[in-house]
Amino acid sequence: MSKREEFGKYFIVFIFTLWSGTEVLFSSTLERFLWWNTSDINDQMAVIILGLLLAQIVLFQKYQFHELVVIGMISLPIIIATLNSNHNRMMSTWIFIVAAKYIDFDKIVKLTYYVELIMTLIVIYLFQTGVITELTMYRGSMVRHSLGFIHPNQLGMRIFLLVVCRCYIRRDKFNIIDWGIIIAAAVFVERVANSKTSYFSLVTFAIIMAAYEITRSLGVKQEVYSNMMIVTAVICNAASIILSFMNLSKYPFLKMIDVFMSKRFSQCHRTLKYYGIKILGQEIKLIVTRPGVGKTYRFWLDNAYMSILLRYGLIVFFFFSILYIIAMIYLKQNNRHLLVAILCLYAIYGLMENNFFSMSNNLFLLTLSYPIYSKNIHVEEKNIAKVKLVF
Structure with a gap:
């Protein structure tokens, strides 16, 4: 590894430290930071983080030909869909994934945990002392x-x-x-x-x-456990799309499931009927006023899979879904079974929220870089009882 790449390993750690700390602070009600308005500095910080990530990608990482092919093949539709949708969350996440070639994921998780814990406690302290509301x-x-x-x-x-x-x-x-x-x-x-x-x-x-x-x-083989997690993630994705395409009012049992899920699928179905699906995305406005009719429509997209499909289009949805499952399979093959389980957890989370593909909500999306860069992450996990659960 060259000195430039070695520097990149430390540079990406600096980026994550800066990003994770500001993510928490600027999601608080703090109105001013030193002598700046937090809304202004938050926008500027987003540009700074983007610039640092692009510097990491262009200056401090080397790529094999097949890596460039995969990155280019996925990046192009994401860029087009981002422009069409006027929604940059997927693009932001993808830049983080591409910039993660040299990260030590375990260290990044530990770093992010401590930084966000400290910043969260600071926000709560500021509230308790009356500095913020x-x-x-x-x-x-x-x-x-x-x-x-x-x-x-x-x-x-x-x-x-x-x-x-x-x-x-x-x-x-x-x-x-x-x-x-x-x-x-x-x-x-x-x-x-x-x-x-x-x-x-x-x-x-x-x-x-x-x-x-x-x-x-x-002593159960962890491959069996991981397979269950992967199947569950696939079911969450497929079920979200299938149920959102159906008129659930015709099926009492499915309607009952939809009601339990706060009508997420029926609301996504309503949004789908209004906007339809585009190959490379479209702008989705959740509040639409039709001047000629004088009527206002309120739409909901509280399901991550339908949010990706409607906002970014069929191609981006396909690439993201396939890469997510490939990453889970890759982690299973490398004995990272708990990471497989956590990705499954977030796949379930995606049933209820539209932001599971946001890096600020799902740090574990960084593992999607593993199959792209063919990282050697194999570890041995022993089937030893760590905890005794009594029911």
């Missing part, structure tokens, strides 16, 4: 608190990401206390922020971690 909302008669973040769901999402990162860091030392922390975090998110998506995701994560430890303690 919180956004208070209601769900029925229940008060939803954000503790200094711009929305209660932001608080729930930050807690969710912190818990997942912590459990991944402690994967070789995971015990009943760690499992209890997941449950405690779920209760906190439900009681304080009343963020349903984060709550259900944390409960699902507790089940996934329990299954992971039980299968290890029983």
Whole structure:
């Protein structure tokens, strides 16, 4: 590895430190940072991070021919779809993935965990001391608190990401206390922020971690566990599309599922009927006013898979879905079974939220770089009981 590439290994760590810290701080209600308005500096920081990532990609990484072919083949439709959709989230995520060639993923997770933990505590401290306010909302008669973040769901999402990162860091030392922390975090998110998506995701994560430890303690081959996770991820993707294409009001059982999911599929179906599907994306406005008719339409896209399909088009949806599953298979083949489980967790998360393909919500999307760069990440996992769960 050349000195330039060696420098790139440290440069990307600097980028992630800067990015993860500002992501938390600027998702709070803080109005000014030093003498700048946070809204202004947030926009400027996005440009700075983009510039640093592009510098990493162009100046500090070397590529094999087949890597350039894959990157170019995926980048072109993403660029076109981003321009057509006027929505840059997928492009931002893809730049992070491409820039991740030389990262040590385990170190990045640990770094991000500690930086975001510190910044989250700072935001809550600023709220508790009255420096910043919180956004208070209601769900029925229940008060939803954000503790200094711009929305209660932001608080729930930050807690969710912190818990997942912590459990991944402690994967070789995971015990009943760690499992209890997941449950405690779920209760906190439900009681304080009343963020349903984060709550259900944390409960699902507790089940996934329990299954992971039980299968290890029983000596079950982890390939079997990973296969179940991969199949579940495929089902989440396929079911989202199929159910969103159907008129669920004709099927009582499916309608009951849709109601349980807060009518996400029927609302996506309604949005689909209005906009249709384009090959390379389109701009989706969730509030549409038709001047000639004098009618306002309110649409919802609270499903990640339909959000990708409608906003970015069929080609980007195909590439992202295939790469996601290929990454899971690649991780399974390299004995990174917990990472497979976490990607499955986020695939389930995508049923309930449209931002699971956002890097700020899903740091584990960086693992999509593994199959692109054919990283050697094979590790041996022993089937040794780490925790005894008593029911």
